Amino acid sequence: MDARFTALLRPFLKPAGPGEITLTPDTDLRKLGVDSMQAIELLFAVEDTFGISLPDEELNDTTFATAGSLWNVIAAQLPAGAGDGTAGRETA
Amino acid sequence: MPDARYAPLDALPRTAPGAQVWAALGGAGLTAGAYRDRRPGTGIDPAGLADLLTAVDARFSVAATLSVSVQLATALPLLTTGRAPVARQALDGALAGRATLALAATDVTAGTDLTALRTELRIEDDALDVTGEKNWIANTTTAAHFLVLARHRPGRHFTHFTWVLVPADAPGVTVRPADSALFAASGAGHVTFDGVRLGRDHVLGRVGLGLPLFARHIGTERLAGAQWGVALCRRVLADTHRRLAGRPHGDGALWDRDAVRQRFAAGLLRVRALHALTVELADQVALRHDATAAATLKAAAGATVHHVLADCAQLWGAAGFTTGGIQELRAQAALFGIGGGADEVVLGTLADAAEDVLAALERPGTLP
Numbered sequence: 001m002d003a004r005f006t007a008l009l010r011p012f013l014k015p016a017g018p019g020e021i022t023l024t025p026d027t028d029l030r031k032l033g034v035d036s037m038q039a040i041e042l043l044f045a046v047e048d049t050f051g052i053s054l055p056d057e058e059l060n061d062t063t064f065a066t067a068g069s070l071w072n073v074i075a076a077q078l079p080a081g082a083g084d085g086t087a088g089r090e091t092a
Numbered sequence: 093m094p095d096a097r098y099a100p101l102d103a104l105p106r107t108a109p110g111a112q113v114w115a116a117l118g119g120a121g122l123t124a125g126a127y128r129d130r131r132p133g134t135g136i137d138p139a140g141l142a143d144l145l146t147a148v149d150a151r152f153s154v155a156a157t158l159s160v161s162v163q164l165a166t167a168l169p170l171l172t173t174g175r176a177p178v179a180r181q182a183l184d185g186a187l188a189g190r191a192t193l194a195l196a197a198t199d200v201t202a203g204t205d206l207t208a209l210r211t212e213l214r215i216e217d218d219a220l221d222v223t224g225e226k227n228w229i230a231n232t233t234t235a236a237h238f239l240v241l242a243r244h245r246p247g248r249h250f251t252h253f254t255w256v257l258v259p260a261d262a263p264g265v266t267v268r269p270a271d272s273a274l275f276a277a278s279g280a281g282h283v284t285f286d287g288v289r290l291g292r293d294h295v296l297g298r299v300g301l302g303l304p305l306f307a308r309h310i311g312t313e314r315l316a317g318a319q320w321g322v323a324l325c326r327r328v329l330a331d332t333h334r335r336l337a338g339r340p341h342g343d344g345a346l347w348d349r350d351a352v353r354q355r356f357a358a359g360l361l362r363v364r365a366l367h368a369l370t371v372e373l374a375d376q377v378a379l380r381h382d383a384t385a386a387a388t389l390k391a392a393a394g395a396t397v398h399h400v401l402a403d404c405a406q407l408w409g410a411a412g413f414t415t416g417g418i419q420e421l422r423a424q425a426a427l428f429g430i431g432g433g434a435d436e437v438v439l440g441t442l443a444d445a446a447e448d449v450l451a452a453l454e455r456p457g458t459l460p
Contacts, residue, residue, distance in 0.1 A: 037441070
């Protein structure tokens, strides 16, 4: 997960308690407040920020389940070398 | 001095139904004025939209204005997401007023539970199949095309829905008018799709983007509702003021009584507040698709129209019950709290954004 992605994702996440969220590929987006309305805004933000369109077949609940699953779909649409493809641990 | 632009509207009877008003707007080239650079694909021009809604509201019924409003604010911009010739032709026809559009989102299920909708879209290699029913849709009895929100997968996830353009004359489409004297002029009705077969080119936008597109375009409908609410309240207050000033009471007129003036002033205050909010938030909705701003406008319009019309109706007394009088108008205007997002839905959206709204109201550096 690159820095642009984590920076984009951060405002959509609502921590359940005090302290910062450790963002990993397994981070459950829904549990951190990304409901339907938030996910719609996240989708538009992703497509605007990266200048891509997520493929129709990837528009599903699996893609939006975790930070890693979303990043993997984004990375697959980026020019070669623009996305590192796999995610390191980030702090949001 | 009346604006000559609206002469084609003045030529119609006050009882003209929405489809006739829509035809006059398009025929006179007025419809395009609701959009930036007069192109629906570029988005709403808030001032142009407000002008048209105000002009239509001043001349025709709430039902007719509803018919126009939903097409101007939502259906026509949504139709621009279709790139195929079939969508282009439908757009050209609607823009020119040759045809009306029906935005068919509300299903047989509750309108407040949109992701429970049952209308199904089956996507095959080279065809679409639409089956389901939509209820209480404006322009149903007059539409040349339905913009149908359907599900292409089971479940409630926001990516499971797609817009599809369905010609009203396609085999399997059945229309029946709603049982509503109040909204007959809007073409309100119910439509059934029974295995309607269409080409893949009838998808609007992209498969899976149904709810995201709806979220973006319903925002402009909520802005339109607030602009229309200002126009409606202003004209009702003006009519009421004339009535009160000319109605003898004691040695003067009803308008001279403090209780009447204060009640009237409360209405003025409400409509000025709605107007100010509309001016403040219009660009946030039209340019930045701000869902919270749109919900704020819709909630404010619902409350304002309800209170202003109730107070004015009280001030009209028994005369308010005249056929076509303010009590009838008040019943129609209950639409403002129901259509395009019920009060409860938009207040819920506002509550979801409570922390952000409160933060935006802070004055930096002033709090302990």
